[in-house]
Amino acid sequence: MTMEKNVPLWQIFTVFAKIGAFTIGGGYAMIPIIQAELSKRGWISDDELPDIVALSQSAPGVMAVNISIFAGNKLRGFKGSVAATLGSITPSFLIILAIAMFFTAFKDNPWVERAFKGIRPVVISLIAVPMINMARKSCKTWWAWLLAAGSLILVAFLNVSPIYIIICVMVLGFSISCYRLKR
Amino acid sequence: MDILLLFGQLAWTFFVIGAFTFGGGYAMLSLIQNQVVVEHTWISESVFTDIVAVSQMTPGPIGINSATYVGYEVLQNATGSHFLGICGSLTATLAIMLPSFVIMLLIVRFYEKFKTSTLYAGTMRFVKPVVVGLIGAAAVILILKVTWTGFSPEVTIVTENFPDWKSWLLLASAFAAGYWGKANPLWLIIAGAVLGIILY
Numbered sequence: 001m002t003m004e005k006n007v008p009l010w011q012i013f014t015v016f017a018k019i020g021a022f023t024i025g026g027g028y029a030m031i032p033i034i035q036a037e038l039s040k041r042g043w044i045s046d047d048e049l050p051d052i053v054a055l056s057q058s059a060p061g062v063m064a065v066n067i068s069i070f071a072g073n074k075l076r077g078f079k080g081s082v083a084a085t086l087g088s089i090t091p092s093f094l095i096i097l098a099i100a101m102f103f104t105a106f107k108d109n110p111w112v113e114r115a116f117k118g119i120r121p122v123v124i125s126l127i128a129v130p131m132i133n134m135a136r137k138s139c140k141t142w143w144a145w146l147l148a149a150g151s152l153i154l155v156a157f158l159n160v161s162p163i164y165i166i167i168c169v170m171v172l173g174f175s176i177s178c179y180r181l182k183r
Numbered sequence: 184m185d186i187l188l189l190f191g192q193l194a195w196t197f198f199v200i201g202a203f204t205f206g207g208g209y210a211m212l213s214l215i216q217n218q219v220v221v222e223h224t225w226i227s228e229s230v231f232t233d234i235v236a237v238s239q240m241t242p243g244p245i246g247i248n249s250a251t252y253v254g255y256e257v258l259q260n261a262t263g264s265h266f267l268g269i270c271g272s273l274t275a276t277l278a279i280m281l282p283s284f285v286i287m288l289l290i291v292r293f294y295e296k297f298k299t300s301t302l303y304a305g306t307m308r309f310v311k312p313v314v315v316g317l318i319g320a321a322a323v324i325l326i327l328k329v330t331w332t333g334f335s336p337e338v339t340i341v342t343e344n345f346p347d348w349k350s351w352l353l354l355a356s357a358f359a360a361g362y363w364g365k366a367n368p369l370w371l372i373i374a375g376a377v378l379g380i381i382l383y
Binding site: 064116124129158 | 199201202203204205206207208209211212213214217218221222229232233235236237238239241242243244246247248251252255256259265268269272276279280282283284286287288290291294301302303305306307308309310311312313314315316317318319320321322323324325326327329331336343344345346350351353354355357358361362368371372374375376377378379380382383
């Protein structure tokens with residue numbers, strides 16, 4: 001997979017820092033930017049991108065980071081993946097840190113307080129919208145709806161940890177898939 | 184000593200979150216919320232909601248952003264030190280990415296096999312609906328608080344997030360604008376802030 005083009009590590013870092021700095025909302029929003037930045041430089045080809053996206057989605061973690069690991073690794077191996085990942089998170093890391101420090105000093109300001117009173121309900125619908133979009137894509141059978149509803153109830157109302165649910169469903173899904181393959 | 188323990192807990196918590204998040208940033212939010220708000224009670228629901236809002240507005244993936252913010256918040260609250268807060272955010276950010284790193288490098292190695300693995304695809308068909316449920320639960324937890332005494336649940340509204348009817352109206356209109364109007368989340372948050380200043 002690695003092509004060892006000898007792209008300098010600092011260049012990998014800066015290109016991914018640029019991608020990281022201009023992606024607001026994360027995930028899918030960064031795909032067009034990644035495409036523009038990486039294929040312009042010949043780092044990945046256009047027909048590779050769907051594969052990379054699919055793989056990055058199926059691995060645990062955040063897609064943006066996974067794409068950086070994948071592309072960085074392709075360019076310069078392990079070092080490349082470290083450079084790309086650090087690059088893609090550095091801008092947001094610094095911005096968040098600045099806000100966190102600023103916010104602790106200003107959160108008792110009445111204007112900030114009122115603004116956040118208005119923002120909080122909005123945040124909940126911002127979580128609900130992608131959830132419904134995901135449901136329409138991945139819940140197409142009755143058992144998929146049952147899994148979704150069941151895990152919602154377990155976590156929200158019975159205080160079960162999501163991690164246990166994910167482990168259980170992976171074991172269940174794996175066993176059923178094995179069984180189906182054998183038949 | 185207590186501080187070291189806290190760093191250890193923070194690192195382990197975010198490492199586990201990173202390893203078990205399938206389905207991207209929003210799924211990650213539900214795990215962060217469960218661990219940080221419910222399990223460890225490091226931060227409250229309303230502070231978590233604020234962190235989600237800030238993570239949405241700023242560039243970068245929302246899951247990583249909230250890890251950075253939570254790491255700072257937890258250590259800063261415990262010690263009052265900005266420096267330890269920064270160390271906390273570094274710890275959480277690196278810990279949440281570490282599992283992806285290991286797993287992605289393995290996947291790259293076995294790329295061709297992995298791509299065509301029906302077993303993996305089959306397993307994911309079961310995981311994906313659960314992720315939908317987990318994200319839904321994250322939204323519900325920010326609205327309702329459920330406490331159990333024995334077998335009788337008590338359901339109350341999270342009043343920090345929903346103090347009055349105006350906040351329900353904001354929820355409904357932001358949902359309508361986001362779902363049917365496909366409005367950009369960034370603009371919705373800005374609109375929420377402006378309306379908050381006008382309404383309250």
